[in-house]
Amino acid sequence: MIKELKPLSSLAALLGLLTASGLVLAVYYNPWHAFASLGFIEREVNEGWLVQAYHATGTTLLFGLAYLFLFRAMLARGYRAPDDLAWALGVKLLAVLLLAGWLGFVLTGGAAAYWALVRAANGALALSGAAGAIGMWFFGGPAGEGTLARLALFHAVLGVAALAVLAAAYRRLKPKMSPGVCLDHLARFAVLALIFSVLAFFFPHLGQPAVNALPGDPLTLPLGTALPWYLLPLAGIADALPGAWGGIIGVVGAVAVLAALPWLDGSGPEAVRSRWYGVLTWVWGLDVIALGITATARDCPQASLLLALFALWYFFHFLVLVPLVTAMEAK
């Protein structure tokens, strides 16, 4: 169990840092003048630039670790019993973090953030029936002056929800504390702090679209609007599917197949080593990276074809290849 616990302590530390820095940012953040208030935080507030860097770099590290740990659990097939609940909590945490991360990015009020919000709000409001009503409730109408105020609240609520999911995972795994474990965590935090410092001080805008340094303008759609790196694979899947419902089904389905992995794996609990499963999982990992890279290059003529291929492979992997390969092994 101690192996599963190691990511949890790092994730908890990063979530704690995000909560603390988020509370400080919330003191000065003004959703009615989002971009200007971020500039105020960067330039006027004592150490504001550093608190902002805590939040941005903490997010990058949190998503990096979450992706890496989920990928490792996939490779090691850690989603099967008795760890199936821990896996479900991990996927749930990722889902909460993805939504919170999108909201946090939108809150910056930059050009890329503004247009991401407009696209999402217009898409949600174009839906009919219950989905449209939920979209209307969530965004409160088309993206405008007051939208960010409610999204800031949802962002904070989701932050608390992420903490709650993490607490549930802790309860599930029941960590044992001992001097050795404490030292282990201390060493882990030291390495994490080192990586964090390098990222925060040398790459403070890592993975953020450059046009987000411009304020959002309803009359100007700049080139190069994209989402931050941790949302790109999902954005690629959403872009690959057509129609108002396509994006939503793509995003929900991409997370749902992850959650369904314990049932898609047809092998028994005794099967541990599997070369083909490992190779396929690595290929799937490359496919996710390719989705992200292609999503930033939407202007290329081949992009839509590539996105469709990569998105197809993403679902093909989970819905066909994994059941097939694991069922063949089980024989």
Next chain:
Amino acid sequence: MAETAATEASGPGTESRRGFLTIFTGAAATVAAGSIVWPLLDALNPDAPSEAQARMIVNVADIPENTAKTVQWDGLPIYIRKLTAQQIAAAQAVVTGTLPDPADFAARVNPAYPDYVVVVGLNTGITCALEGNSPADPRGDYDGWLCPCDGSQYDVLGRVRSGPATRNLVIPRFTFINAAQIRLG
């Protein structure tokens, strides 16, 4: 790993070495945690412009005699008045024991700069901005300030002389930097 082996070996000096490493690690962790937390705490302190506003410097050299200047500081109107030699002599001659709120000249004015009076320009009865900064304003019977709301009257040093108010005008915290400048706060 030779270090670990040496630390765990028994023999003279290993205890102190282990203790040193424990204290060193603890100290480093404390410093690291402190330096992570400090920006989060310091960010809630007032920023530099607010700090400067809270310790405002006012030029008093441009105030004509027998006139007061108003500055907004800490949400309060501060009246800075330059007295004439005649007003100083008259104020010093007042028998303080007869006043509603006895205070002598030295208690109201910095002895090194006796011609400047610095007060919060709000009536001490009902809160109301006082009149009398300009020689053309109504100043009451004592040549100081008059409250337009309840009619309380103050002398040139801001001591209450008549009216519903019973306390002298509040003197804000301030210091003379030199003969031409004072710092509030």
